[in-house]
Amino acid sequence: MIGLTIDEIAAAIGGSRAGAEVPGTTLVSGPVTTDSREVVPGGVFVAKPGEHSDGHLFAAGAVESGAALLIVEHEVDAAAPQLVVEDAVVALGALAAEVVSRVRALGRLRIVAVTGSNGKTTTKNLLRTVLERVGPTVAPRASFNNEVGAPTTMLELTEDTRFLVAEMGASKVGDIARLIGMAKPDVGIVLKVGLAHAGEFGGIERTVEAKSEMVTGLLPEDVAVLNADDPRVDGMAERTCARVVRFGQGPSADVRALDVRAHSRGTDFTVQIPGGRRAEVRFGVLGEHHVSNALAAIAASLELGVDLDDIVDALGSVTLAERWRMQLMGGRDGITVVNDAYNASPDSMAAALKTLAQIREPGKRTIAVLGEMSELGEYSGEEHDLIGLLAVRLRIDQLVVVGTGARRLHISAINEGSWDGESTFVETFDEAFDLVTRLAEPGDAILVKSSNSAGLRHLGDRLGEWFA
Incomplete structure (x- = not known):
């Protein structure tokens, strides 16, 4: 996390001081985590109540591991400064929004966010592979895409970060909008609307509504990257004022895959981008369905200023989307x-x-x-x-x-x-x-x-x- 004083953190999250008395000007810049096992000296531990346990029970252990600050919902018996808030998860999101805002103000950070019923983590990993060749890039570990994982990733930003890749999942309407409130993307990607989690959403139309939140809040200078092969996603073009770039295998796609060839070592295809330029992609990820994820990453990376040759070279280095995924x-x-x-x-x-x-x-x-x-x-x-x-x-x-x-x-x-x-x-x-x-x-x-x-x-x- 970028360096912030305890007073600045308190103001950002609406926290009141408790615990060990230290000057409010004390600087905190260590990693932020909700897992006491991940605490490192100088870090921040957020004591989040959970379904099966309560982070407050592990606060003292976090201090023993070197936590410089605790964010809690009630004061705990631990020898460290504490900020008491009404809701630790809300406070975590507010702190993430503050950090993103401050890094944004430096003028270098670009944010790309991805959602969809399938393919989010694969696309996120492809984007990280491409963008980290251009500049310092922060992207989630595993599937850190909810109200805890996403802001935790955002808090990894430093003053030097050039790109933030945000994976945004949802289990109900409003979840993605909440995450975008922390880090509004310059480029918003919607991969697919399917039946994944449809039971939680309450039907496919509610799923469409939830995923549309990725693009409804974009500005005219932003870019919505949409799957032209999915009619529900393609229809989201009517819900955004951002410029729309489509990807897919059909003729309406701006970034299009041609001559897709699946084999036991991966999937090869020809990509065509606006202007008619083409390139051969040797993609070492198994499964023709991952071509769509690769196209989304290509389209977004182009919009972020990466040259096609560099994108293709980066994709060619990927042999595994993620553990346990093909x-x-x-x-x-x-x-x-x-x-x-x-x-x-x-x-x-x-x-x-x-x-x-x-x-x-x-x-x-x-x-x-x-x-x-x-x-x-x-x-x-x-x-x-x-x-x-x-x-x-x-x-x-x-x-x-x-x-x-x-x-x-x-x-x-x-x-x-x-x-x-x-x-x-x-x-x-x-x-x-x-x-x-x-x-x-x-x-x-x-x-x-x-x-x-x-x-x-x-x-x-x-x-x-x-x-x-």
Whole structure:
């Protein structure tokens, strides 16, 4: 974090002084965290109440680790200066807004933000890879995209930061607007509107409303980067006064992918940008669906002044979007394990299955190990049915369905294909592991896919190590 005095922090977050008495002019510039295990000497610990614990219980430990300041909702017994606020999470956001504003005032910082039902973390990582070649760049760790993770990332800004990449997630209408209130982007990206988290939002139209918040607050001098291949996203052009740049594979896209070629080592394509210039992209991330994320990163980077050749070179260096996202593992006896079990929505599940079918070597087999897609609400049953049908129609050779939440997927596949053992249901990871290791043959391609809450990413790791 940039250096701020305790008095300046107090004014920014509306906090009252408590705890150890130190001068208000005392400078604080260490990292800000809500996790006491991450506290370093000189840092700030925000004691956030949680569902299962309370950060105030760990405040004394944070001080022992060197915390120079505590932000709390009530005074605690700890030998450090404290700022007492009504809501620690709101205070965290207010502090982030203050830091962003101060760095903005220096005149160098550009902010690019990304949202969408799928692809946020991948696109964020691609943007970081491109932009950090141009100047100091701050981007989130993992999926730091909520009311805690996003401001924590913003607080990593320094006076030298050139680019902030903000990943903005949402579980309800208003979440993205709140994050934009902390750091309004110069370039706002909307990737896709799908059924991911539709159960939480209360339907697809509410999801559209929530994701539209990325562009409704943009100014005429800003840029809205929209997915031309998704009608719901493309329609957001009518909701913004910013200049619109579209990306996609269709003819209406300004930044367009041509001649897409998916293979077991990644995806190659030709990109065409406004003015007709083209370049060949050798993209080492598995899955044709990631081309859309790459196009979004290209479009945004161009708007931020990066040359196309530099963008293409940076994308060519990427071989993994993120751990557990289309992660290639295995290798023994030509067996490929694709661990894509960090998240799953109907769109990403379908894309992963299509990729599995595409990378099948001639004469070899495919095995899909699938778990539950969570947070679909009333759509859950129907969407699991559709994935079962798709697995059959893509001629996936063996389906292994794991966990009660995904059982309808198994039943749907049986009903569609009248298979004899080609789809198997198991309750546990251990059963799935034993079955797959027994079934696998040289040259097989194995996909492991589920929502994060289903936990199949750990099964994917185990299979990847077994077949290494």
